[in-house]
Amino acid sequence: MDEFALIRTLLERLPAPRPDVVVAAGDDAAVVAPPTHKLVMTTDALVEGVHFLQSTITRHNLGYKSLAVSVSDVAAMGGEPLWATVTLAVSPTWRAAELVELYDGLAEACSEFGCSVVGGDVVSTPGPFTISVALVGKAERPILRSGARPGDILFVTGWLGGSAAGLDVLQGKRSASPVAQAVLARCHQRPTPRIGLGLAAARAGVSALNDVSDGLASELNEMAAASGVRCVIAQDQVPIRPEVKEHARFADKLAIDYALYGGEDYELVGAAPREAFARLLAAASLYNVPVTAIGRCEEGDGVVMRTESGLEVVEAKGYNHFTRDRNGD
């Protein structure tokens, strides 16, 4: 199939574009109507063998996840996703039918998150398959990671550690019951960006927000450094998915390490003054996802965690491409 026929085939997989898409993919560039809000813009890439293996994620879910991770960045600004472009660098081993599966997953994510793929580029590569998604969203009141202040409550949405434990499961490592394994695998393959909670956080007036892409330790250290505060969390308040605890026992690992250093959970972590946090809690009751206070911001710097044996320094040891390979150990 030649490049143009392939692109037409892939575009047919996508849902109808949002009403604000004036001209969808097919010309030199897509045309969209300007929103009245501020825009937010982000991009993320996934490389086969680095960010995923075909043995650990289906092509459908890879398509879904490749959009979800960028949507999560927009959610972490308190924004809503609008329009995406997708670049595929296609290695010789990938066939058109496999790209169609990928686009079906991307299409599902578009429908679920309310955004449109408005363009892209398909190129060949002798290297690994790579997908790069650039996403534009809107945000009435963008929430940065630099706004945390001493006295703010630190919080996270949902549960942490599921994605990294799920990767263990998908790599065939010793794990828990089949039911727990299925839950964890889904955490890794189908992350749910917290768009609604991000909007609720922005409306509630939280002071700082990040998404947990590199692990709680890394995100809190980023927030502490950007805001000029010290983050103090309590180990027993970090919401770890029950299946992660079950898995950790089988795998002879510490459940808290999955939450702190595993990453790819795509939950939100933030800081909020007490009244804003109360408003967020009230709004969050709509979403059937817990919002948990895990600590406080203080004067100072860095991140520390209260454990049974005292205060521990939490270093920014999350996933880092140039120091550790996620699909290694």
Place this chain on the structure above:
Amino acid sequence: MDEFALIRTLLERLPAPRPDVVVAAGDDAAVVAPPTHKLVMTTDALVEGVHFLQSTITRHNLGYKSLAVSVSDVAAMGGEPLWATVTLAVSPTWRAAELVELYDGLAEACSEFGCSVVGGDVVSTPGPFTISVALVGKAERPILRSGARPGDILFVTGWLGGSAAGLDVLQGKRSASPVAQAVLARCHQRPTPRIGLGLAAARAGVSALNDVSDGLASELNEMAAASGVRCVIAQDQVPIRPEVKEHARFADKLAIDYALYGGEDYELVGAAPREAFARLLAAASLYNVPVTAIGRCEEGDGVVMRTESGLEVVEAKGYNHFTRDRNGD
């Protein structure tokens, strides 16, 4: 150098962001102020060994060109570039200092084209170095490729064929004088997107516009198919860079083939009613770049060219990733 330190180093190479950039790179997403115009959005990727070789382009010029090719897409909509995100998939052979050279070229292009890099992603890859640029621009009156009508004049900006001939030169093939070789190499390495002429074309009321990324033959066929017209051009009116003619004689090739099938010239090709074309010509006198009528749109389909020996069908044989390797022959 770790990922975060590398990103900081690269961001320092960029010029100060545009005034409409509220929050530049560094948070989950960049924040920009919404323009009142329609937005246009595009993305392009360049892969080492497919789109470029280190022997045919410096890293500085690669950075420059990687933005220029996306800017050209925006220019081909009659728009102006605003904000870009950059994804680098970095192969093990590339060092941080080389990425800095690339960003210096990107920075030069930002300054020259009046846009800002507002974010990005740096990932490692075991495969070839790949740079992907997503770009948002604005356009008061976006010009599509589907608006050409029978009777419209077909025109191109500047001169064609220089980039493909330049690639021959850079690959050490037999060529013309050293002066001509330098001109051609520059055409390949430092394309000039026609932002001003694109805006002038939109204001003049042209009916269709494309940029010449895949060769004149491919672009005209796209326009003919999208607009439902037949494009009839005259070979002796296609503006071929004089150095291309000189090179073609040495290389024992046909100069017109470089213009029709070479691609990567990033000139504009369009269609316009007579009065709109006259307005464009008047406006173009500001830019020191010729705008040349090369033919007409008629009822029918496809693309034909009048030559000394009669009418020839011009097929869409431009660069196509899945049928031909640009850096091959």
